[in-house]
Amino acid sequence: MGGAAIEITVRGVVQGVGFRPFVHRLATRCGLTGWVENTPGSVVLHVEGDAADLSRFRGLFGPGIPPAAKVTRLSVRKAAPAGVRGFTIRASRRDGIALSTIPPDIATCPACLRELADPADRRHRYPFTNCTNCGPRFTIVASLPYDRERTSMAAFPMCAACRKEYGDPLDRRFHAEPNACPACGPRLSVRGADGAPMESDDPIGIAAAAILGGSIVAVRGLGGFQLAVDATNDDAVRLLRKRKRREEKPFAVMFPDLRSARSAARVEAADEEILRSPAAPVLLLPARPRSPLAPSVSAGLPTAGIFLPYTPMHRMLLDRTGRPLVMTSGNATDEPIAIGNDEALSRLRGIADLFLLHDREVVQRTDDSVVRRVGRGIYPIRRARGFVPAPVTLPRSFPDVVGLGGELKSTFCFVKGDAAYLSQHIGDLELAPSRDFYEEAYRFFLRFLDARPRAACHDLHPAYFTTAFAERAGAERIFSLQHHKAHLYSVLAETGFDGKAVGVAFDGTGYGEDGAIWGGEFFAVDGMEVRRAGRLAYFPLPGGDAAVREPWRTALSLLRETLGAAEAETAARELFPDVPRDSIRLLLEALEKKINVAPTSSAGRLFDAVSAICGLCVRSSYEGQAPMRLEGAAARAVAGTYPFTLPEVGGQLTVDWSELVRGTVSDARGGLPAGTISRRFHDTLASAVVVAASRLAESAGARHVILSGGVFQNVTLLSRVLSGLRKRKLSPLIHRQVPANDGGISLGQAYYAAAQVAGG
Numbered sequence: 001m002g003g004a005a006i007e008i009t010v011r012g013v014v015q016g017v018g019f020r021p022f023v024h025r026l027a028t029r030c031g032l033t034g035w036v037e038n039t040p041g042s043v044v045l046h047v048e049g050d051a052a053d054l055s056r057f058r059g060l061f062g063p064g065i066p067p068a069a070k071v072t073r074l075s076v077r078k079a080a081p082a083g084v085r086g087f088t089i090r091a092s093r094r095d096g097i098a099l100s101t102i103p104p105d106i107a108t109c110p111a112c113l114r115e116l117a118d119p120a121d122r123r124h125r126y127p128f129t130n131c132t133n134c135g136p137r138f139t140i141v142a143s144l145p146y147d148r149e150r151t152s153m154a155a156f157p158m159c160a161a162c163r164k165e166y167g168d169p170l171d172r173r174f175h176a177e178p179n180a181c182p183a184c185g186p187r188l189s190v191r192g193a194d195g196a197p198m199e200s201d202d203p204i205g206i207a208a209a210a211i212l213g214g215s216i217v218a219v220r221g222l223g224g225f226q227l228a229v230d231a232t233n234d235d236a237v238r239l240l241r242k243r244k245r246r247e248e249k250p251f252a253v254m255f256p257d258l259r260s261a262r263s264a265a266r267v268e269a270a271d272e273e274i275l276r277s278p279a280a281p282v283l284l285l286p287a288r289p290r291s292p293l294a295p296s297v298s299a300g301l302p303t304a305g306i307f308l309p310y311t312p313m314h315r316m317l318l319d320r321t322g323r324p325l326v327m328t329s330g331n332a333t334d335e336p337i338a339i340g341n342d343e344a345l346s347r348l349r350g351i352a353d354l355f356l357l358h359d360r361e362v363v364q365r366t367d368d369s370v371v372r373r374v375g376r377g378i379y380p381i382r383r384a385r386g387f388v389p390a391p392v393t394l395p396r397s398f399p400d401v402v403g404l405g406g407e408l409k410s411t412f413c414f415v416k417g418d419a420a421y422l423s424q425h426i427g428d429l430e431l432a433p434s435r436d437f438y439e440e441a442y443r444f445f446l447r448f449l450d451a452r453p454r455a456a457c458h459d460l461h462p463a464y465f466t467t468a469f470a471e472r473a474g475a476e477r478i479f480s481l482q483h484h485k486a487h488l489y490s491v492l493a494e495t496g497f498d499g500k501a502v503g504v505a506f507d508g509t510g511y512g513e514d515g516a517i518w519g520g521e522f523f524a525v526d527g528m529e530v531r532r533a534g535r536l537a538y539f540p541l542p543g544g545d546a547a548v549r550e551p552w553r554t555a556l557s558l559l560r561e562t563l564g565a566a567e568a569e570t571a572a573r574e575l576f577p578d579v580p581r582d583s584i585r586l587l588l589e590a591l592e593k594k595i596n597v598a599p600t601s602s603a604g605r606l607f608d609a610v611s612a613i614c615g616l617c618v619r620s621s622y623e624g625q626a627p628m629r630l631e632g633a634a635a636r637a638v639a640g641t642y643p644f645t646l647p648e649v650g651g652q653l654t655v656d657w658s659e660l661v662r663g664t665v666s667d668a669r670g671g672l673p674a675g676t677i678s679r680r681f682h683d684t685l686a687s688a689v690v691v692a693a694s695r696l697a698e699s700a701g702a703r704h705v706i707l708s709g710g711v712f713q714n715v716t717l718l719s720r721v722l723s724g725l726r727k728r729k730l731s732p733l734i735h736r737q738v739p740a741n742d743g744g745i746s747l748g749q750a751y752y753a754a755a756q757v758a759g760g
Contacts, residue, residue, distance in 0.1 A: 005034070005048035005079040008061070012072035013390045014043045016103040016146070018132030020089045021174045022066050027087045030057040034082075037090035048081045068106045068133050068278040072393045089169050102138055102146050102448075104386050105222050105366070107280035107310035109134035111172065116312050122161070127204065127313035128186045128360070132176040134278070138389055139223045139364045140178060148177045152361035159184035186360035188313070193353050195345040204313070207356040208320035216240050218330055218344055218352035222311055223366030223385050223424075224337035225330025225344045227352060232323055234294035240326065241296065243351040246333045249622040250298045251326040252282040252305035252368065256318040264291040264324065265304045270376045279386030280310035281369040281378070286635070297326060302632045305370065310386075313358075329367055334428060336437045339365050364444070365437060366424045372715055374722075380739045381713060383411070384424040389445075391419035392737050392747060395496030399757050402453045402473060403749030404466040406483065406510075406742045408623065410434075412442055412466075413746035414451050415754045420493060420747055421445060422738060429465040438465070446474070455757045457481050457749035461511035479753050483510025484521045485530045487708035487740070489748030492528070495733050500702040501525040502533070502693045504721075507709035507741075508548075508604035508623075509541075517541055519602025519709075522653060522692055524700050528755045533696050534653030540591055541600040551608035551626045552576045552618045556587055557597075558609045562661045565592065571665055576618055603685075603711045606657060610681050613664050614674035624710075630678050631716045637679035644688045646695065653696060655688045682716050690724030697730055706733045710741035 010019070015038050023036040023045050030053045036045040047057055058076070065071060108116075112129045115121040123129045130136070140151040148154060158166060162181050165173035173179045180186060190203040200206050207217050207228075214236045217228045227244065229236040231253045241247060255261040258272060265285035267275070274283050287293075287304040298304060307327075309315040318325065329337045330348055338344040339362040345355060370382040380387070396418055403413040410429050413422045423441050427434050445451070456475035458467045460482045470478045481489070484505035491497070503523035512518035513532070520536030540557050547553045552572070559568035565588055572584045591597060604627065611617040611626035616633055620626050642663035645656045660681070667677045693705045705725050712718050718734070725732045738744035 003049065003081070004051050004054055005046060005081040006054060006058070007044065007046050007077055007079040009042050009044050009073075009075045010071055011042045011074070011393070013068070013070035013103045016132070016137050016177070017068040017106065018066045018172060018174075019043050019069055021132065021169055021172065022064060024087055024089055024169050026057060026060055026064060030054075030060070032057055033084050033087055035084065035088045035090050046079060046082070047087075048079075048084070066133055067109070068103070070390060102141055102389060104138055104279065104388055104390050105136050106134045106278045107308075107386070108312055108315060112312065113315065116315065123181055125316060126182045126185070127188055127311070127316055128178075128180050128358075129312045130176060130178050130180070131172045132174060133172060135176065135178045136222055137178075139362055139366050139385070140360070142363050146177065151177055152363050153178050153180065155360070156180055156185050186358050189357045189359070191345065191355040191357060193349070195349065195355070203356055204316050204320055207354060208317060210354045211321050211325065214239075215353035216243065216351060217354045217356055218348045219313075219317070219327075219356045220341065220344065220358050220362070221314070222362070223364065223368075224339040224362055225348065226327045227330050227348070228317070229326045230321070230323060231293050231297055231326045234296050237294045237296040237326060240328070244328070244333060246328075247621040248299040248625065250301055250303070250305060251328050252307060252370070253293060253297060253324045254307050254309060254314065254318060254327040255324045256322065257308070260324060261306050261308070264288055264293050265306050267306070271373060274371065274373060274378055275306065275308050279369060280308060281371045281386055282307045284370065284372045284381070293324065300632075301628055302635050307368065317356075327368075334431055334434075336427065336433050337365055337367055364424070365441075372713070374715060374718065374734065377736050379715070379735065380737065380743075381741070382409070382425045383422060383738055383743060388424040389421055391421050392494060394418045394420055394493060394751070394754075395498065398754035399454045400451045401455045401457070401750050401753040401757055402451070402475065403486075403746040403751070403753060404456055404458045404470055404473060405746035405749070406459050406466065407461070407464045409739070409741050409743040410438060410466065411743050411746045412438070412445070413750040414445055414449050414453070415750045416449055416451055420750055421449060422747060425743055435465055438469075442473075455479055455753040457753035459483055459486070459511065459745070459749075460513070477757070479756060481749050481752050482513050482518070483507070483745065484518055484709065485523070486745040486748035486752065488523055488525065488530055488706050489752045490738055490744045491706045491708050491733050491735060491748075492525075493747050493751035494735060494737050497704065497706070497733055498527055499704065500700055501704035501706050501733070502696045502700065502702055503530060503706040503708070504689055504693055505709040506603035506689070506711035508711075509600065509602050517598050517600035517602060519600060519604055520606065520655065521601065522696055524696065525702075525706060526700075528752075532652065534655070534692055535601040536603060536606065536655045537649070537657060538599040538601055540594070540597045541602065541605060542587055542591055542597050544596070544598070547605065548608070548620065548623070550619050551612040552579050553587060554605045555609040555612040556584060557591055558606075558661045559665065560588060560591055562658050562665070571669065575613055575615065575665070575668060578618065603709070606685075607711065607714075609661070610664050610678070613661075613668050614677050615668070616674050616678075627711070627714060630681070631714045633675040634678040634682050634716050635675070637673070637675035639683055640676070640680040641684045641687060642680055644684055646688070646692055653692055655692055660684050682714075683720060686717055686720035686724060689721050690728065693725065694728050694730065703729070704731045704733055708735065708740050708744070712740045
């Protein structure tokens with residue numbers, strides 16, 4: 001019997017990432033006995049032996065944790081020695097939360113990359129190489145328990161060599177469910193634009209040659225199809241835009257390596273960590289002036305969406321082309337990504353010139369994730385591959401509930417115990433195929449979590465698809481929650497904060513509790529109580545969606561509010577020369593008669609309007625284009641501010657933007673560069689947020705400020721607000737695990753519903 005024993009419980013993404021073999025190797029190396037096992041949502045290990053050996057084990061344990069693991073909690077306690085002999089890996093317990101046994105997909109690890117490049121290795125140039133430290137996980141699982149026969153790898157019985165690796169606790173492929181090799185695993189194939197098979201022993205070579213020749217190649221990736229073109233070939237990128245019906249929205253670019261990525265973007269050390277991380281997301285970075293990328297890739301924005309090859313197939317394709325490739329979702333704009341070979345040959349016909357296929361089915365439709373960096377941490381924009389289904393750990397346990405999300409950038413979120421499981425990014429629910437995807441994914445999570453939701457929470461908006469879906473969610477109770485309150489609850493869920501704070505939700509639009517369209521809100525937060533305490537001054541929003549597509553409409557409304565109708569018409573003709581005069585006059589009449597006009601406090605629409613006033617985006621071809629151009633213009637401009645006031649209106653602090661708008665119009669008509677106006681606008685709005693939040697915090701006795709909402713994806717604004725708050729000794733709380741945009745509100749809805757059901 002050993003002299004002492006300890007039990008360690010590790011929670012987080014710790015299964016399917018080589019954790020148990022790591023523990024086995026370390027315990028054996030330290031001369032300890034005991035066991036390790038997977039339990040629902042954790043790994044538990046018991047080790048015993050001499051005190052000195054246990055101390056050595058503990059010292060080596062933390063630094064040696066597999067790189068793909070993400071530990072959220074770790075506890076160590078003394079245990080009674082059990083007198084066990086040797087060290088064993090126990091069979092997994094399959095009860096409880098089954099989804100927790102499935103980690104996200106993991107980018108190819110260094111060991112597999114070495115094998116891929118080694119001519120002497122049996123997996124040399126094999127495009128499906130993986131081990132317990134990397135490879136597909138979430139995207140291949142079909143049912144439970146998570147064993148190979150219930151994944152899309154079931155179609156590939158392992159050869160003797162792979163079977164030996166799979167069964168050896170000391171091998172890094174021990175229980176790697178997607179384990180495969182050229183003898184037994186999936187294979188590539190290639191087809192022409194008409195879907196006809198092409199005989200070749202080198203499908204990647206054919207695809208690479210087609211890309212270098214300017215063609216568009218549909219590539220079956222990890223979570224579905226991607227469309228690939230040479231990112232340095234402007235004609236090819238423009239052709240992709242035309243066929244995909246994606247006029248100006250920037251494309252993400254996959255680079256062969258960090259060295260080549262640095263030629264197109266400013267990559268700092270913290271950025272390298274994100275790009276090389278197991279999640280391998282698309283990272284938005286400042287573009288370099290003399291980037292080798294074709295101008296049409298970013299369509300005028302000074303940022304670049306960069307990522308690195310995250311599967312062996314991508315690595316091989318990038319090695320063969322030797323240049324950066326646009327890698328965008330394999331779909332027509334606004335549709336879900338295609339995942340099946342037959343589906344792609346049908347849906348992408350007319351877009352792709354060539355199809356690079358494989359015979360392993362993609363089970364879970366999953367796009368690439370997109371992040372920015374704030375400080376040294378990631379700031380999610382789109383949460384999907386590499387992150388889903390890893391849960392957000394909540395501050396305590398709750399009954400089963402579900403948050404259903406909103407209409408745009410939709411996700412849903414199940415709470416079970418102290419874990420919140422967000423779905424992958426599903427997208428905008430305006431089209432039937434996206435709604436089908438939502439329902440398909442919802443059923444998957446419901447089944448895999450064995451969830452029996454006691455409550456479902458939807459957005460306050462009566463016309464959202466998810467509002468109607470609440471009746472079919474299978475919950476005992478249904479709650480509704482105002483859109484921007486849900487944004488704040490999502491930060492509370494992430495951080496576990498439970499005290500007094502000021503909440504700032506700057507967003508596009510959300511259905512308000514007073515019937516207006518909210519979007520520039522300040523809240524008083526006290527525990528789980530969230531009360532509106534301030535806002536941007538209301539202004540008339542003309543035409544709803546039309547105002548989003550044509551920012552000049554919102555700008556004209558603000559001109560009228562600030563300058564009066566007659567001067568607004570004169571200014572509009574000057575600022576928007578391409579807008580027909582009749583359209584300007586008709587809209588002014590509609591504003592005067594309040595036809596199809598609603599009051600709004602939307603910060604997002606304020607950005608739209610200033611972008612139009614600056615001449616940066618009078619008409620928008622995709623959601624967020626006007627604010628993105630406005631932020632891009634501010635990058636190198638000199639600081640400055642416009643006046644603003646903070647009067648109380650109806651008992652609420654109100655940010656009066658009239659002098660701000662008057663200043664932007666005056667500068668624009670005076671010929672100041674758009675960048676200068678934009679910088680002044682950003683500095684002014686950041687200052688208004690800081691001053692307003694400080695005032696509210698002082699009156700409430702709060703020392704924390706919560707920031708959420710899609711507008712805070714704007715890092716130029718966010719960084720200035722963060723800096724201003726810290727100078728005033730206020731502690732900001734921001735998102736780190738879910739997007740600040742509508743992709744994160746399902747977490748807030750679920751957290752709110754969970755607290756309601758729990759009575760807390």
